[in-house]
Amino acid sequence: MERERSITEVPGIGKKAAADLLALGVTTLRSMLFLRPRAYDDRREERRLADASISDPTISCRITVLRHEEFRTQRGMTLKVRAEDDDGTRLEILCFNRNFLKDQLKLGSSWYIYGKVSKIRGIYQIASFEIKRTKEEAGIGKILPVYPLSGSLTEKMLRRASSYALDALSPMPDELPASLYDRLGLMHHSQAYRALHYPETMEEAEEALRTLSFTELFLLELSMLRNRKMRAKRIGSQPSRREKALLQSLPFQLTDDQMKAAEEIREDMDSGIPMQRLLQGDVGSGKTLVAWLTALHAIDSGKQVAFMAPTELLARQHADGAAALLAPLGVRIAFITGSVKGESRRLLLKSLKEGSTDLAIGTHALFSEDVSFHDLGYVIIDEQHRFGVMQREALRKKGSNASILSMTATPIPRSLALTLFADSAVSTLHSMPNGRIPVRTYLVSESRRAEMYNAVGVEFQRGHQAYFVYPRIDDEGEGDLRDVTTMHDFLRKEYPGIQSCLIHSRLPDDEKMQILRSFREKKLQYLVATSVVEVGIDVPEATCMVIEHAERFGLAALHQLRGRVGRSTLPSYCFLVYGSNLTDDAKQRLNIMRETTDGFCIAEKDLEIRGPGEITGEKQSGFLHLRFASLTGSIEMVEMAREEAEKVVQEDRGLLKAENAPLRQALAKSGERGI
Ligand code: ADP
Ligand code: MG
Numbered sequence: 001m002e003r004e005r006s007i008t009e010v011p012g013i014g015k016k017a018a019a020d021l022l023a024l025g026v027t028t029l030r031s032m033l034f035l036r037p038r039a040y041d042d043r044r045e046e047r048r049l050a051d052a053s054i055s056d057p058t059i060s061c062r063i064t065v066l067r068h069e070e071f072r073t074q075r076g077m078t079l080k081v082r083a084e085d086d087d088g089t090r091l092e093i094l095c096f097n098r099n100f101l102k103d104q105l106k107l108g109s110s111w112y113i114y115g116k117v118s119k120i121r122g123i124y125q126i127a128s129f130e131i132k133r134t135k136e137e138a139g140i141g142k143i144l145p146v147y148p149l150s151g152s153l154t155e156k157m158l159r160r161a162s163s164y165a166l167d168a169l170s171p172m173p174d175e176l177p178a179s180l181y182d183r184l185g186l187m188h189h190s191q192a193y194r195a196l197h198y199p200e201t202m203e204e205a206e207e208a209l210r211t212l213s214f215t216e217l218f219l220l221e222l223s224m225l226r227n228r229k230m231r232a233k234r235i236g237s238q239p240s241r242r243e244k245a246l247l248q249s250l251p252f253q254l255t256d257d258q259m260k261a262a263e264e265i266r267e268d269m270d271s272g273i274p275m276q277r278l279l280q281g282d283v284g285s286g287k288t289l290v291a292w293l294t295a296l297h298a299i300d301s302g303k304q305v306a307f308m309a310p311t312e313l314l315a316r317q318h319a320d321g322a323a324a325l326l327a328p329l330g331v332r333i334a335f336i337t338g339s340v341k342g343e344s345r346r347l348l349l350k351s352l353k354e355g356s357t358d359l360a361i362g363t364h365a366l367f368s369e370d371v372s373f374h375d376l377g378y379v380i381i382d383e384q385h386r387f388g389v390m391q392r393e394a395l396r397k398k399g400s401n402a403s404i405l406s407m408t409a410t411p412i413p414r415s416l417a418l419t420l421f422a423d424s425a426v427s428t429l430h431s432m433p434n435g436r437i438p439v440r441t442y443l444v445s446e447s448r449r450a451e452m453y454n455a456v457g458v459e460f461q462r463g464h465q466a467y468f469v470y471p472r473i474d475d476e477g478e479g480d481l482r483d484v485t486t487m488h489d490f491l492r493k494e495y496p497g498i499q500s501c502l503i504h505s506r507l508p509d510d511e512k513m514q515i516l517r518s519f520r521e522k523k524l525q526y527l528v529a530t531s532v533v534e535v536g537i538d539v540p541e542a543t544c545m546v547i548e549h550a551e552r553f554g555l556a557a558l559h560q561l562r563g564r565v566g567r568s569t570l571p572s573y574c575f576l577v578y579g580s581n582l583t584d585d586a587k588q589r590l591n592i593m594r595e596t597t598d599g600f601c602i603a604e605k606d607l608e609i610r611g612p613g614e615i616t617g618e619k620q621s622g623f624l625h626l627r628f629a630s631l632t633g634s635i636e637m638v639e640m641a642r643e644e645a646e647k648v649v650q651e652d653r654g655l656l657k658a659e660n661a662p663l664r665q666a667l668a669k670s671g672e673r674g675i
Helices: 015-023 029-034 155-169 178-184 189-197 202-231 241-249 256-270 287-300 312-325 342-354 389-398 414-421 446-461 484-494 509-520 555-562 584-595 599-610 617-624 635-651 658-670
Strands: 039-042 058-073 076-085 090-095 110-120 123-132 143-146 276-281 304-308 333-336 359-362 376-381 403-408 426-429 440-444 465-469 500-503 526-529 542-548 573-577
Touching (some): 029 189, 039 202, 178 635, 256 287, 256 403, 287 304, 304 312, 312 333, 440 584, 446 465, 555 584, 573 584, 584 599
Parallel strands (some): 304 359, 333 359, 465 542
Antiparallel strands (some): 039 143, 058 110, 076 090
16 A cells, blocks of 8 residues: 655644644544544635624724834733724734734735724724735635644644645545445545535535545445454354463352353454454443453464553553453563653563563553564453544554454443444443442532541441542642642541542652552552542442532543442442532533433433534544544434445445445555444
8 A cells, every 4th residue: 555645744844743733633644634624714705894793703804004003011012003994994903922014014005804803992903813915815705624723733734734635635536436426415535525624615514524424434334234244154252271260260250241242252353353342331340351351362362462541550450450360370461651661661572572472551652663562463442432543543553453342431322332333343241240239429518518528437437448539639729629639638637547648640650550559458548539540440449439529520520430439349439529509511410420320321411411512523432433424413324324335235245346446445545444
């Protein structure tokens, strides 16, 4: 395959900009085209000052310079240019940090200006604006894309990059069979990308998005349907020697769901076709064990396994877990994160490359450039919704033929799982391990704070443990928010003689890990924490979770935090302390938390409150790699894509017909669509 052209080819995009673009998922010219504008700047109409209103203060028109003045600001003298538009309406142009404009904006000269005005004491002022010699340069008469930004990037740079990429990559071959375009009224590929970034009309932008969404869903459905058909012959796999040994060493029985999930994964792995599977299960349902079992299956068949966690802390916890469960079975384990450096890193990398390590556990650093595997057969991604596009992309490149298991506690709603996956590539842990008691959740107002401290104190007397979570590390002058530092002092007085520790993101990872180990070994009875304890932390004897300013946390975060307790057969409690002046949404969230502990239910309620609009794109649908399509917003389109894909698979599963050649190429190029 030809090499992808890098984004740094664009004039003006250097190292720094490239690094910031990476955060947006853009590395190549092609990926620049995938960057969907978050909005459009419609500059088609001339808008003079008289047209500006509070609801739309935008102007885009010609102005003539009348006078130069200066006014004093904190940073010294600033240029103020007085001007008028073609109606003769006056405008003051405030040139903050742009005094150099004085030489350009000569008295009597005419310019095209674009920006938003405000009216101060009857006079229009503008401070943030683009000003250009010609209409063309100012983009007046056009619709311009507005991109998401990060770091040092500006809209100007991104617009330059997208126009460059469009020119450089045109014409692009179509990705769908020719007959579909007419029948479904889709835009051809090249035209669709041009119209997505630089539409002539807003309708055209919508059409482009419709085409790209459909294409994306169609290819996704197609690759899933093909996989499913090929996997239809199940072979009935057996647990390997060490899988059986692990099962025997456990002090408990696997749940039926855990057994079933392990079996599904095992069969996928033995089928010879790289697996792409999602393992979803609520917090505490025991996903890690399924991961270890199936890792053993891969290792026993001579493959290497990589286990990736979203944070260093979680990776270390898993490494401890693997050391306890798998090392006794002779599994050779390595721990690799960004903080493993120097000689020890060199040795680890060497053993991975030579194949003398079976299982590598770490953060996304597992897939940095200097890491290579001898024979990577299986990749497990814990809390996969926490990873960004780039990290998953790096992973895909490293282990292009490896099976991938994505684990998540953030389920996709049932209805969507059905439509999209036909349940074929999703394993679900519906039930909790035996003997678990649902966490009891209490909403605590200020007036009942003392009662809550008493209740937690009783748990301490029983030898149980607790987390106290606050939204802040220290008092940053916003006196109304409780922070961990202040509250730790307070709690020490409240519970004299009880061992405790502060834990937050600013501590070095080693120290965080040390604290967590002491907590697990019960040398500490409570942790005073920020949301660093949100994801994945597993300390079974913790029975109390106190979350202050609970109204500030989203439903998903609250559910994850609460999931830190209730991980054994002990009764557990979650206290959500709330402040005054709750918004309606916040009240609703807290009530949902009180009423249910079911993660699926919470995810669906979350959708209802936030609306399906927010589920689009990379962020929410996470593992689906969707760039354009919205899952909940366009169920009809999802279904249409599925129908069309089914037709193709029925007629030409191997995609051998000439008209299906574009599909073959598109699938090969995207490598993997779906989970
Ligand atoms: P999650 O699905 O949130 O990642 P974990 O894998 O961390 O959950 O498991 C939570 C806890 O439940 C762990 O302490 C684990 O040892 C325990 N566990 C897992 N499976 C079982 C089981 N079948 N019976 C009892 N305890 C289990
Ligand atoms: Mg977990």
